Amino acid sequence: MKHGGRRTSRLVIRPLERGDYSAWKTAWSTMLPAQNAWDRSNRTAEALTRAAFSQVLKSSRTLRFEDRFYDFGVFLASTGELIGMVSAMDVLRGLSQSAYLGYSLFNRHWGQGYGKEAVRAMIDIAFRDLNLHRLEAGIEPRNRRSILLARSLKLRKEGLKRRAVFLKGRWVDLVMYSITSEELGIEWKGKAQTRPR
């Protein structure tokens, strides 16, 4: 499967590589205090060793190879700084040809349109390179920033999925937003795999 990434006007979107260790470590250790309930927090030094990074690369490569989960680093084209990650998660082939969209930026970079630019590129990769047909974002109803991002990319609100995921010890409802390839004028070129009858 071809999934080389994208160059947008300000960003480079591509899988993390061995040489990204110091960018990765810097990103995880220079965050501002958490800005909301969905933000991440700084990782401890033990979680940021070269060995930990190798594990991240290994698991990411395996999941990609198995066509299950694709994640991409979001880098500033001007400086090479790692500013976040975007992903196509839980790929379903068969009759669905769908995945969940994942996105998160290190908080020093919020509010500058980078999220929108990166997720737009992720959607393009998912439809053109990964040959998916439907992408869904499941967002907690109070995650206003994420909802604004989904709306700004013209994802369609489909409704509330009740008790959809187990997070921090409880089942959480998600508002589902989605988009399909034809809505962006991209023809789905795959072949749905039906089971033999």
Ligand SMILES: CC(C)(COP(=O)(O)OP(=O)(O)OC[C@H]1O[C@@H](n2cnc3c(N)ncnc32)[C@H](O)[C@@H]1OP(=O)(O)O)[C@@H](O)C(=O)NCCC(=O)NCCS
């Ligand atoms: C969600 C997230 C990726 C947004 O990234 P971002 O770079 O700040 O978003 P952008 O700057 O591209 O903004 C996207 C849209 O939301 C709007 N927006 C964002 N924050 C806003 C705010 N506080 N008030 C008003 N509008 C806002 C922007 O104006 C833009 O819409 P527009 O293009 O129509 O103007 C980022 O906040 C994040 O990483 N959050 C933590 C992780 C997370 O919640 N992930 C999603 C889980 S479902």
